[in-house]
Amino acid sequence: MNIHLLMTKRQLDIINSAGKILTEGGISGLTIKNIATEMQFSESAIYRHFKGKEEIILAMLNYLADDMQERCEKVIDQNDSDALQLKSLFAHQISYFKQHPHFVSVVFSDGLLEESERINNAIRRVMKVKHNLLLPIIQNGQLNGEFNNAIESQNLVEIIMGAFRLQMFKWKSSGFHSDIEDHGNAIIENLISLIKNN
Template sequence: MANTITDRQFEIIGAAGKILTNAGVGGLTIKNLAKEMQFSESAVYRHFSSKEKIILAMLDFLASNMDERYTEILSIERKTEEKFITLFQNQFTFFDSNPHFVVAVFSDGLMEESQSVNESISKIMQVKMKHLKPIILEGQENKLFTDAISADNIMHIIMGSMRLQMYKWRVANFQFDILHKGEEIIQSLLTIIKK
């Protein structure tokens, strides 16, 4: 993993995610985090110097973890359509088990003034594109996916649809089955892009 974090930092990220999920960005303070973890504030500061550093660690962990998961699942020989489905099923399964990462990515006003946070969110999108674009190109080459739309535009349509689905799940406070809805959106996107 590019950005290795200690076990303790991972625990802090998880606790921060729980606070983000329940109380939003405004509720994520070092004081609340220390209380959640039954630590002193100084113990939290030994691992992270600020709230921004905690959010950056969450986002960087997500990018690294996503890259590792995608690389692993795409290393198995599969047909193009299976690669497409597996890629997104993997992501929905991960977020279903770790909704606090959705909160970190989709919280409105998540430290918008922070260039570092914006760069970390951009890095997550780059990881997705790195793994998705070759699948789209492969599908176009073997005449499975339409070539009436460029691979880049197909990728943006797909990522935009997935992002909207995750955002809807977030604002619904995770009250619907993201695995079921995710499967529906995967099949709908395949219907749109297949020849």
């Protein structure tokens, strides 16, 4: 089921407001009352669209996963080199998160992992989407000799994802004030230099 396609405009407005609250006040500030206040709605109006806070968080995470899949598949040009595909993929993601920092907040919110197993599964799904986008690029680059194959492709994907997640975490920790495009793209350039065959 693609929540990205099924979500109503009002539901999208609610998850964007919830993301703003998460960004400014963390998980403890994310309540139906605060979302209603942010949107100038009644609490009952929010409940008409979502059963509660957990459903809103799940919608945010599932929306991010579906949207990431759809956007990134369009960005990857199979005619480009694997290094350029990798660079394009991350540049696009960095640009997207810069415009929508609340999605970084929902993935990295303190205490979110303790909320429920359903939320844990949704966070893992976001990571799996990114993993599945990266793996064929890395595998193909190793097969055609563009990338070094000294490290197994699965492990290489995890290293790259870890470096990217660290940049996102540092950006969030700075209050989104650091230059994520400059820092993030520099990290990707360095990672590509490390894995490319000379």
